[in-house]
Amino acid sequence: MEEQAKGEVLAVYAAYVAAFRANDVRAIDKLMQYPLSHIGNGQTALLDAYPIKPAEMRAAKQWHDTKDIAYEVVFASADKAHIILRQATRVRADGSPIETISVFYALTRTASGWKFFAVSDIIIPA
Numbered sequence: 001m002e003e004q005a006k007g008e009v010l011a012v013y014a015a016y017v018a019a020f021r022a023n024d025v026r027a028i029d030k031l032m033q034y035p036l037s038h039i040g041n042g043q044t045a046l047l048d049a050y051p052i053k054p055a056e057m058r059a060a061k062q063w064h065d066t067k068d069i070a071y072e073v074v075f076a077s078a079d080k081a082h083i084i085l086r087q088a089t090r091v092r093a094d095g096s097p098i099e100t101i102s103v104f105y106a107l108t109r110t111a112s113g114w115k116f117f118a119v120s121d122i123i124i125p126a
């Protein structure tokens with residue numbers, strides 16, 4: 001695994017998480033390579049826009065924060081990388097769990113930097 005690529009990919013993932021938490025969909029869009037392949041709920045879709053509005057999710061689920069986050073770059077080459085969010089727990093303001101999530105991300109190196117092009121998620125309610 002290329003260590004430089006791994007570091008670059010981790011930086012892009014950190015930017016994605018920060019943008020998600022801040023509900024900055026424009027910043028999220030800059031990190032995506034569309035069409036984005038989304039695999040979830042037994043379906044695969046090619047999307048031309050990011051499928052989640054974090055502020056809407058925050059309101060609908062009473063999501064306050066995410067804890068117990070365990071992720072890693074499992075492999076990176078010069079032009080492709082895989083990140084696994086092994087698991088994390090979304091919680092309410094009182095700390096009670098909402099759901100446990102696990103996500104696989106595939107990224108590709110583009111002329112403008114690393115971009116997400118595929119996401120597969122598993123969400124299990126608490």
